[in-house]
Structure formats: C-alpha cells, structure tokens
Amino acid sequence: TMETIDGLIRNIRIATLNSQLDTDYGVIEDGCLAWNDGKILYVGPQDQSPYPSAVTTIDGDGCWLTPGLIDCHTHLVYAGNRAGEFEALRQGKSYAEIAKAGGGIRSTVTATRAADEADLFSEAAKRLQRLLAEGVTTVEIKSGYGLNRDDELKMLRVIRQLGEHFPVEVHATCLAAHAVPPEFHDDPEAYLNRVIDEILPAVAAENLATSVDVFCESIAFSADQTRRLFRAATRLGFKLKGHVEQLTQQGGTDVLCEFNALSADHIEFISEPQIGRMAEAGVTAVILPGAFYYLGEHQKPPIESLRAHQVPMAVATDQNPGSSPLSSLLTAANLACVLFGMTPAEAWSGMTRSAAQALGLGDRKGQLREGFDADLLLWDVDHPRQIIHEINRFRPQRIWQAGQERTHVKN
Numbered sequence: 001t002m003e004t005i006d007g008l009i010r011n012i013r014i015a016t017l018n019s020q021l022d023t024d025y026g027v028i029e030d031g032c033l034a035w036n037d038g039k040i041l042y043v044g045p046q047d048q049s050p051y052p053s054a055v056t057t058i059d060g061d062g063c064w065l066t067p068g069l070i071d072c073h074t075h076l077v078y079a080g081n082r083a084g085e086f087e088a089l090r091q092g093k094s095y096a097e098i099a100k101a102g103g104g105i106r107s108t109v110t111a112t113r114a115a116d117e118a119d120l121f122s123e124a125a126k127r128l129q130r131l132l133a134e135g136v137t138t139v140e141i142k143s144g145y146g147l148n149r150d151d152e153l154k155m156l157r158v159i160r161q162l163g164e165h166f167p168v169e170v171h172a173t174c175l176a177a178h179a180v181p182p183e184f185h186d187d188p189e190a191y192l193n194r195v196i197d198e199i200l201p202a203v204a205a206e207n208l209a210t211s212v213d214v215f216c217e218s219i220a221f222s223a224d225q226t227r228r229l230f231r232a233a234t235r236l237g238f239k240l241k242g243h244v245e246q247l248t249q250q251g252g253t254d255v256l257c258e259f260n261a262l263s264a265d266h267i268e269f270i271s272e273p274q275i276g277r278m279a280e281a282g283v284t285a286v287i288l289p290g291a292f293y294y295l296g297e298h299q300k301p302p303i304e305s306l307r308a309h310q311v312p313m314a315v316a317t318d319q320n321p322g323s324s325p326l327s328s329l330l331t332a333a334n335l336a337c338v339l340f341g342m343t344p345a346e347a348w349s350g351m352t353r354s355a356a357q358a359l360g361l362g363d364r365k366g367q368l369r370e371g372f373d374a375d376l377l378l379w380d381v382d383h384p385r386q387i388i389h390e391i392n393r394f395r396p397q398r399i400w401q402a403g404q405e406r407t408h409v410k411n
C-alpha cells in the first residue's frame with residue numbers, strides 16, 4: 001500500500017504560476033495538491049490524483065491555492081528610522097541632496113553601528129512579521145548599514161538568526177558596497193579596497209551570505225568599481241546582483257550582464273540595448289515601485305520593453321528606512337500595476353516565479369510544481385487578481401512553509 005503522505009488539499013482552484021508566460025496564472029480548476037517531506041508530490045486535477053488521503057487531508061472549500069510569496073529585495077535589518085527626512089523630501093529636497101548633507105544611508109549607518117545584535121534582531125523581527133502575515137515564505141535580506149567588517153558581520157549574523165527563529169527561508173546578501181562610510185572621506189576606491197580585501201573574505205569565511213550586491217549610482221559606486229567588486233565576489237563564490245540605473249544611467253546593468261548576475265534591481269533609467277543584454281544573459285529584472293513612489297521619482301522602468309524582450313520581472317518591497325519604508329509586498333505589487341502598468345498576472349509572477357529566479361531559486365521555489373518546495377497559501381477570494389487589486393485588504397487563510405503549517409503569526 002502507498003505509505004501515508006504528509007498532506008493533501010482538495011476542492012481547490014490552483015494558481016500554479018508554472019507557465020513561463022507572465023500572462024497567465026497556470027490555473028487548475030477542481031484541483032488538489034499533495035506533499036510529503038516538504039516537497040510537492042502531485043498538483044493537478046482532483047480526479048487524477050494518485051493520493052486518496054494523507055495524514056492531514058484538507059477540504060479547501062473552493063478557495064484558491066498559490067505558491068508562497070517571495071520578497072526578493074529587502075534591507076529590513078537596521079536601527080533607528082528616517083522619518084525626519086520625510087518632510088524634506090516632500091518639500092522637494094532630492095534624495096541625493098539629503099545624502100550629501102550627511103543624511104540618507106549614513107545616518108542609518110550611525111544608528112546601526114551603535115545597535116547590538118539583540119536590538120537589531122527585535123526591531124527587524126517586527127518588520128519581518130508584517131511580511132510573514134501577508135504570506136511571505138521566502139525573503140532576501142541585505143546588509144549594508146555596517147560598512148566595516150565587524151558591523152557588516154553583525155548585521156549578517158542577525159539576518160541568519162531571523163531565518164533560524166521564524167518560519168521563513170531567509171537568503172542573505174552582502175551589500176557592503178552600499179555607500180562610502182564617513183571615515184573614508186568620500187574616497188570610494190579606498191573603501192572598496194577594504195570591502196574586497198577584508199569584508200567579503202570575512203563574510204565568505206563565516207558563510208554568512210550567498211550573494212553580493214552594490215549600489216551603482218552617482219552618489220555611490222561606478223560601473224568600473226562595480227566590475228572590480230564583482231571580480232572579487234565571483235572569486236569568493238558569491239552570486240551577484242545590483243542596484244542599477246535607479247536615479248541615473250551609470251552602465252551598471254552592462255556589468256551585471258557581463259557577469260551573468262542574478263538580477264538587475266530598480267532599472268528606472270535602463271536603456272533598450274541594456275534590456276536586450278539582460279535577455280541574453282538571463283538576468284532577472286527586480287521592479288521596486290516603493291522607492292519610485294516614496295522618493296517621488298518620475299522616470300518609470302520600461303515594463304513594455306522588458307515584457308517584449310521576455311525578461312522575467314520580479315516585484316519586491318525594497319523595504320528600507322530611507323527610500324522605500326514599505327512593509328507590504330502586496331502593496332508593492334499593487335503599485336507595480338498602478339504606477340508602472342504591470343498586469344495583476346505579471347505582479348503575481350513577480351512575487352513568486354520571477355522572484356525565485358532573482359534569488360537563483362527558480363528550480364525549487366515560486367511555482368506549484370512536483371518536486372518543488374511545499375510553500376503554500378490558501379486564499380478565500382474569487383480570483384487571485386483581487387489580492388493585487390485591493391490595497392491592504394487580503395491575508396491568506398492558511399500558510400504552509402516547506403509543508404509545515406504556520407499555526408500563528410502575530411499580525
């Protein structure tokens with residue numbers, strides 16, 4: 001007899017998100033899904049299921065089942081807040097002016113350096129729980145507010161602890177190349193040497209991050225400096241991503257394509273040839289409408305061109321205190337549609353299949369497919385598009401992370 005499997009959900013409509021086309025949800029009506037040991041065994045029409053029952057058999061009562069949500073770009077570990085800049089931004093001061101005046105990233109660096117691991121953990125935990133309540137089952141969290149070896153390691157240890165403490169898969173990214181810290185007196189080259197010679201090796205030695213990221217911008221690091229950073233990061237075995245073409249055109253996207261990086265993030269100022277290179281190099285776009293919205297930017301990322309080149313488009317919160325104080329991935333998805341013209345189906349792909357690709361997880365997450373991780377959300381809606389349409393309205397009825405149901409997540 002078939003040994004009993006862990007779980008089975010029946011009487012459901014399923015949005016598998018398993019078609020490479022962003023235009024549809026990969027819908028299965030009258031479906032069921034079975035899992036064992038945290039992996040999906042069967043997903044398909046109920047009347048073809050080889051599994052009649054399981055240890056846990058659930059009647060989905062006609063609800064929709066989707067993959068768990070993936071927030072593939074956050075800076076949610078930091079101390080303090082930047083509410084004081086809110087008025088200045090609204091009065092027309094630019095993000096770059098605030099940064100040049102010693103505000104911006106540097107003020108969060110000061111607060112984060114002064115905080116200990118316990119404080120950083122407890123502050124970040126509150127923000128992470130907001131994402132978990134929406135059904136986020138995988139999250140990427142960056143360092144980048146330490147900007148020296150000890151404080152970058154401190155941040156990355158907190159990021160690891162968050163993954164150990166909460167029912168979510170955390171992927172850590174080292175963003176030591178986020179800004180030039182005050183002690184380097186605006187000398188990016190000197191600080192970059194410190195990142196390459198001291199910080200990245202220490203992070204690799206403790207295995208505290210799988211990817212390296214960079215802020216390639218007029219107020220941070222150039223394309224050539226990005227190339228130098230990526231050479232070192234590649235030698236140390238890191239995967240690569242970058243904040244590129246966010247406020248100006250710096251050529252960062254070209255460097256990402258040279259290195260077949262995982263993702264190009266922001267890309268409001270990307271050019272048509274750069275999009276073509278992304279398609280050839282298999283680089284995923286990460287669309288971050290929270291920063292565009294909060295900073296009052298005007299240049300939108302070229303969604304139509306990305307769509308025409310079939311570049312996968314992820315959507316993420318970019319949760320950070322200075323440019324995107326947004327702790328809702330569903331709101332980010334709504335903004336991507338309303339501000340940038342993404343469709344709800346593209347936004348759903350952006351929070352699942354394409355977000356997995358942006359983290360190099362496209363072979364096991366972001367779709368309801370046999371052999372993939374059993375990260376599942378059950379929603380009481382008539383169609384998944386409602387979840388993107390109504391702002392801050394819906395939460396999953398039930399959440400499974402690697403086949404384990406989350407019993408409670410404080411909202």
Ligand SMILES: O=C(O)CC[C@@H]1NC(=O)NC1=O
Nearest residue numbers: 105215243291320321322323
């Ligand atoms: O302002 C902050 O604290 C982070 C800003 C954030 N980092 C980056 O590279 N681009 C951004 O918008």
Ligand SMILES: [Fe+3]
Nearest residue numbers: 073075243318
């Ligand atoms: Fe960011």
